Amino acid sequence: MGNRKYTAEALSPWMKEDAPDRDVVLSSRVRIARNLRHLPFPMMASASQASDAMDRLLMVNESGRLNGLGEVSSIRLSELSELEKQVLVEKHLISPALANQAQHAALMLGPGEDVSLMVNEEDHLRIQCLHAGFQLKETWDTASKIDDIFEEAVDYAFDEKYGFLTSCPTNVGTGIRASVMMHLPALVITGQINRILSAVTQVGLAVRGMYGEGSEATGNLFQVSNQITLGQSEAEIIDHLHAVARQIIEHEKAARAKLMGESRLKVEDRIKRSFGILSYAAVIDAKEASQRLSDLRLGVHLGLLPGVDEGTLNELLVSIQPGYLQQAYGEALSPEQRDMTRAQMISSRLATHA
Amino acid sequence: MVCQECGQRPATLHFSKYVNGEKTELHICEACAREKGELIPGTPSGFSIHNLLSGLMDFDPSGLSGAKAQVQQQQRCEGCGMTYGQFSKLGRFGCAHCYKQFAERLDPLLKRVHGNTVHVGKVPKRAGGLVRLRREIDGLKREMQSRIEGEDFESAADLRDRIRELEREVQNG
Numbered sequence: 001m002g003n004r005k006y007t008a009e010a011l012s013p014w015m016k017e018d019a020p021d022r023d024v025v026l027s028s029r030v031r032i033a034r035n036l037r038h039l040p041f042p043m044m045a046s047a048s049q050a051s052d053a054m055d056r057l058l059m060v061n062e063s064g065r066l067n068g069l070g071e072v073s074s075i076r077l078s079e080l081s082e083l084e085k086q087v088l089v090e091k092h093l094i095s096p097a098l099a100n101q102a103q104h105a106a107l108m109l110g111p112g113e114d115v116s117l118m119v120n121e122e123d124h125l126r127i128q129c130l131h132a133g134f135q136l137k138e139t140w141d142t143a144s145k146i147d148d149i150f151e152e153a154v155d156y157a158f159d160e161k162y163g164f165l166t167s168c169p170t171n172v173g174t175g176i177r178a179s180v181m182m183h184l185p186a187l188v189i190t191g192q193i194n195r196i197l198s199a200v201t202q203v204g205l206a207v208r209g210m211y212g213e214g215s216e217a218t219g220n221l222f223q224v225s226n227q228i229t230l231g232q233s234e235a236e237i238i239d240h241l242h243a244v245a246r247q248i249i250e251h252e253k254a255a256r257a258k259l260m261g262e263s264r265l266k267v268e269d270r271i272k273r274s275f276g277i278l279s280y281a282a283v284i285d286a287k288e289a290s291q292r293l294s295d296l297r298l299g300v301h302l303g304l305l306p307g308v309d310e311g312t313l314n315e316l317l318v319s320i321q322p323g324y325l326q327q328a329y330g331e332a333l334s335p336e337q338r339d340m341t342r343a344q345m346i347s348s349r350l351a352t353h354a
Numbered sequence: 355m356v357c358q359e360c361g362q363r364p365a366t367l368h369f370s371k372y373v374n375g376e377k378t379e380l381h382i383c384e385a386c387a388r389e390k391g392e393l394i395p396g397t398p399s400g401f402s403i404h405n406l407l408s409g410l411m412d413f414d415p416s417g418l419s420g421a422k423a424q425v426q427q428q429q430r431c432e433g434c435g436m437t438y439g440q441f442s443k444l445g446r447f448g449c450a451h452c453y454k455q456f457a458e459r460l461d462p463l464l465k466r467v468h469g470n471t472v473h474v475g476k477v478p479k480r481a482g483g484l485v486r487l488r489r490e491i492d493g494l495k496r497e498m499q500s501r502i503e504g505e506d507f508e509s510a511a512d513l514r515d516r517i518r519e520l521e522r523e524v525q526n527g
Contacts, residue, residue, distance in 0.1 A: 044435070231474060
């Protein structure tokens, strides 16, 4: 199956690019929610209406309008196994909601896996763009251009007062959700994180764990995103998030410098112990693995772990997730087997750097 | 603090419930919360944005009660058939027409969620035809004003002509 290439590799091509502020920001993401004018939203659509919406949206790719993005694959979710869907969720290429959609759901995926267009999720179309590092404005530009291409080909549900109409009133207006995935270990270690996160929520932004709504922040990864979509322009939304994220980045960098200045030996010890455990553990659960990999990531950026590179850590971030682990080992694994397999996978990847 | 229910595990969840103006506090661990069926913020099985929305949806600006409120709950969207009751339960609309059908009760909700009720962002070329023109005219007028203030009368005149052209387009629909 041609889709295998998207699930075989843990690391998406876009993650390999060099990017600004990569020592703190893993990725920038923009999602745009859109609906077709004359069809009910997916939740209320009949099978034939859902299939109609899917055909119209997939046609935009088939007609060659998306050619500027390279060869975009159209994938119907019904072609994928449960495990493949789970891997796509773990790679952030589709949402859990799309993976759970039984019928008439589809995905258009750009060759760099930096563009993922979800069809019949909560809304008819969700345009998602991902860039490595802190590149919020560039990510918005890409997403907006794709939005323009679709707008030329299909009629969007739009209201003069409320803007773009979405299934959930929390998305109405611009329909955009912009987010930055940040690694903030020094703010956590120095105990400043809660103060910063509460300040962030007070200025109208939301903070979540790595896998979106309802997920815990493991491995010191925090996703900061806009909450308001109505009454602010796209540029204002992006600028506001950009400005706040910039401040968090600077705080994190200052906290790292402080750690290195005041307790270098303690930090170095913690990072190297984590390296030791990840290299030699026989079993490890996902939570501990994420936490220890966070230590390694910090070590790489502080120059305390010369043998390890960031690419390996990014790859492990996805590889240690249950879906990817099971796919890599080609069988269903019990939780105990997963913890063992995870430990093996990590130690073998790190051994090449020792 | 120890969980009020099992008295063993540490209480990690702290709830304040207001029922008919009466406040009760609950300090429990996650396991007991699940057993009790409490909504847990930040967990997939528990509290979600849709739960929150449906809470806000029950907010009734008209102050209707009893039979009249009942009628309102049964009001049905002509576009997709969704009732207001369904909408307030699910926190999601069924189609674009729902926004018109339930407009009366929508503004207070949007105000609470977004602090605002009017879109000021991108306007699509196709669906937004007239809106787009009107916004372009407003932008050009502002630009013209600043050119006049800067005594750049020549380019202000060009802008005036362009504005007239667009205004004719708006009039012709």
